[in-house]
Amino acid sequence: MTEIKELHMEITTERDSNYKDLDKMSVREILENINREDKTVPDAVEKTIPQIEKLATAVAEKMADGGRLFYIGAGTSGRLGVVDASECPPTFGVPFDWVIGIIAGGDTAIRKAVEFAEDDTEQGWLDLLKYDINEGDVVVGIAASGTTPYVIGALRKANENGLITGCVVCNSNSPVAAEAQFPVEVVVGPEFLSGSTRMKSGTAQKLVLNMLSTAVMIKLGRVKGNKMVDMQLTNHKLFVRGVRMIMKETGLDQTTSTQLLERYGSVRKAINASVPQ
Numbered sequence: 001m002t003e004i005k006e007l008h009m010e011i012t013t014e015r016d017s018n019y020k021d022l023d024k025m026s027v028r029e030i031l032e033n034i035n036r037e038d039k040t041v042p043d044a045v046e047k048t049i050p051q052i053e054k055l056a057t058a059v060a061e062k063m064a065d066g067g068r069l070f071y072i073g074a075g076t077s078g079r080l081g082v083v084d085a086s087e088c089p090p091t092f093g094v095p096f097d098w099v100i101g102i103i104a105g106g107d108t109a110i111r112k113a114v115e116f117a118e119d120d121t122e123q124g125w126l127d128l129l130k131y132d133i134n135e136g137d138v139v140v141g142i143a144a145s146g147t148t149p150y151v152i153g154a155l156r157k158a159n160e161n162g163l164i165t166g167c168v169v170c171n172s173n174s175p176v177a178a179e180a181q182f183p184v185e186v187v188v189g190p191e192f193l194s195g196s197t198r199m200k201s202g203t204a205q206k207l208v209l210n211m212l213s214t215a216v217m218i219k220l221g222r223v224k225g226n227k228m229v230d231m232q233l234t235n236h237k238l239f240v241r242g243v244r245m246i247m248k249e250t251g252l253d254q255t256t257s258t259q260l261l262e263r264y265g266s267v268r269k270a271i272n273a274s275v276p277q
Contacts, residue, residue, distance in 0.1 A: 012171050013144050013197050015190035022193065034199070037192045041200050044188045045207045055166040055182040056212050059138050060219040062164055063098070066136060069216070070128060071101045072154050073142035074118030076198040077168075077205060078103030079110055081142045084209040092222040093230030093266070099213065102127050104150040117150065124154025135162035140212075142205055143167065144197035146174020146185075155179035168208050170201040184208055225249075229268040233261070242267045250274045 019025075019033055059069055071081030082101030089096050104123065105114025117123070128139065139158040141151035146169035155165045156179050167180035170188055177183035186208060188200040217223065222230050227249070233239050245267050246257035252274060260270035 011145060011147070012187055012189060013191065013201055014195050017190055017192055017194045019192060034192050037200055038203060041188055041203050041207065044186050045204055045211075048184050048186050048208070051182070051184045052208060052211055052215075055140070055184055056215040056219075058164050058166070058182055059140075059212065060216045062136060062138050063216060063220060068097065068131075068133075068137045069099045069213075070131070070133065070137060070139045071099070071142055071209070072103075072124055072128065072139060072151060074104035074109075074148050074150050075113065076202050077142040077144055077148070077151075080202060080205050080209060081140075082110055084206075084213050088213055088217065090232045090234060091228055092217045093232055093268075094217070094222060097131075100131060104148075118148050119150070121149040121153030124150045125157035128154060128158070133158075133161075133163070138164040138166065141165070141167040141176050141180060142169075142209075143174075143176045144170045144201035144205065146171040146176040148176065151176050152179055168205050170197065170204060224268065224271075227267070229266075229271065231267065233265065242270075246270050246274070 022030065025033070063069060071085055072078070073081050078101070082103055085099040085101035088094055088099040103109050105117030108114060109117060139155060141155045143151045152175050155167065155176065158165050159179065159181070164182070165180045166182035166184065167176050168184045168186065169176050170186050172185055172187055177185055186204040188204050191197060191199045191201065193199060227245050229245065231238060231242070233242055239261065242261050243254060243257045246252060246260060247254060249271050250257070257270070260274060261267065264270045264273055
């Protein structure tokens with residue numbers, strides 16, 4: 001009989017909810033209680049800022065030298081990594097291969113759960129190898145429970161091959177954190193719906209990933225002041241935002257700013273072109 005190690009571990013994310021009889025609550029009670037729990041998440045994240053700082057610093061240094069950032073996870077955690085990675089190019093104008101999100105089960109798992117994909121300790125590293133990963137890169141494992149074999153195996157092999165590793169987990173002293181050189185442990189407590197880590201844990205992971213990628217991109221020079229000057233102009237709203245940025249930065253009128261943005265296709269380039277050399 002296969003031993004289930006998790007049964008012998010103290011896993012906060014698997015504890016019973018602090019709320020009983022959810023099915024007897026009114027809709028208003030459900031919403032208010034979820035909101036009450038959600039309010040605790042930013043405080044838990046705040047406690048981990050020193051850990052996030054160490055990870056962000058390590059990532060920025062590696063990427064400044066030409067390295068890449070890989071997120072790897074399963075289920076909700078994997079999807080959050082894919083989302084953060086996919087938002088870096090349009091937000092910061094970076095190439096699509098600078099930040100890469102990998103999810104157990106492949107792209108199919110983004111929309112539909114792939115059974116037992118997260119239980120394979122070998123596949124995570126094999127998936128990373130498809131990208132010619134090397135010691136110049138950083139691998140960040142994302143796992144709410146901190147026990148996902150797919151992530152544990154990937155971080156272990158990454159360490160063996162000389163890569164920088166980090167993680168974002170929602171339990172203390174987890175196997176995933178033990179494999180990471182720069183662990184971020186955001187302990188948010190039991191979920192409103194027992195074990196549903198797409199809730200508080202997912203929210204915490206999303207906040208941490210926002211902080212990590214944004215801090216790294218700022219340190220890499222992809223932001224000017226407080227503006228996304230390298231954003232991709234993929235729709236009318238963003239084009240209008242770009243025109244406003246140019247107007248505010250340069251003092252030019254709307255017509256001239258629009259012409260500059262149309263000519264250069266980049267807020268940064270348009271601003272630089274308007275400054276006398």
